[in-house]
Amino acid sequence: MAKRDWIWDGGRPSVDLVNTLRDRKTGHRELLDDADALAEWLRLAELADVGAAQAEPYLDAARDLREVIDRVTRxxxxxxxxxxxxxxxxxxxxxxxxxxxxxxxxxxxxxxAPDDPVASALGAAAVDAITLLLESSALRICASETCGLRFVDRSPARNRQWCSMARCGNRAKARQHYARHKTT
Ligand SMILES: [Zn+2]
Structure with missing residues (x-):
C-alpha cells in the first residue's frame, strides 16, 4: 500500500507524472518530495524497479522533466x-x-535491466509525452476549481470534465445540489 496519495487517472504515464504535482490551481502540493517518493512512483508506474538511492540523483531532473512535459502537452x-x-x-x-x-x-x-534504470524510465516518460504530443490526443484539465489534474480524454463524445467522477465530479454535483436548495 502506497503511503502517498498517488493518482493514476491521467491515462498515460507522462500525464500521471505531471499529476505528481497536485493542486496546480490552488498553489502546489509536491508529491515527489524526496528520492523515496520518486522511487515509489517509478515502481508503481512500472517504469523502473529501483530504490531511493538510485532515484536520488534524478530527483530534481524528474521534477524539471515533469514541468517540461506539462508545458509541451498543454x-x-x-x-x-x-x-x-x-x-x-x-x-x-x-x-x-x-x-x-x-x-x-x-x-x-x-x-x-537497463544500465541506468532511472534515466531510462524518465526517458520512457519523455517518449510517452512525445507520442501524446504527436497524436494530439485531447489532453484536458479537470473542471474542478481547485483540482488541476490533467488527463487524456478518451470518452466517446470527448466531453469528459473531471479527472474522476468519484473525486471531483460527485463533489461538484453535490455543490450544485446544495446551491439549488439554498436558494429555494
Ligand atoms: Zn479533479
Whole structure:
C-alpha cells in the first residue's frame, strides 16, 4: 500500500507524472518530495524497479522533466522544452531480449535491466509525452476549481470534465445540489 496519495487517472504515464504535482490551481502540493517518493512512483508506474538511492540523483531532473512535459502537452511549445524532451527520450534504453535455459533446458525469455534504470524510465516518460504530443490526443484539465489534474480524454463524445467522477465530479454535483436548495 502506497503511503502517498498517488493518482493514476491521467491515462498515460507522462500525464500521471505531471499529476505528481497536485493542486496546480490552488498553489502546489509536491508529491515527489524526496528520492523515496520518486522511487515509489517509478515502481508503481512500472517504469523502473529501483530504490531511493538510485532515484536520488534524478530527483530534481524528474521534477524539471515533469514541468517540461506539462508545458509541451498543454500546447505551450518552446524550442528549449522540445530539445529537453528529445534529450530525455534518447535516454530510454531497452536492452534486447535474451534467452536463458531452465534446469530442464527449456528456453525462457530474459530481459536484462537497463544500465541506468532511472534515466531510462524518465526517458520512457519523455517518449510517452512525445507520442501524446504527436497524436494530439485531447489532453484536458479537470473542471474542478481547485483540482488541476490533467488527463487524456478518451470518452466517446470527448466531453469528459473531471479527472474522476468519484473525486471531483460527485463533489461538484453535490455543490450544485446544495446551491439549488439554498436558494429555494
Ligand atoms: Zn479533479
Amino acid at each position: 500546447g505551450d511549445l518552446a524550442e528549449a522544452d522540445v530539445t529537453a524532451l528529445n534529450a530525455w527520450a534518447a535516454r530510454q534504453h531497452r536492452p534486447p531480449v535474451q534467452v536463458r535455459l531452465t534446469e530442464r533446458r527449456e528456453p525462457v525469455a530474459h530481459v536484462p
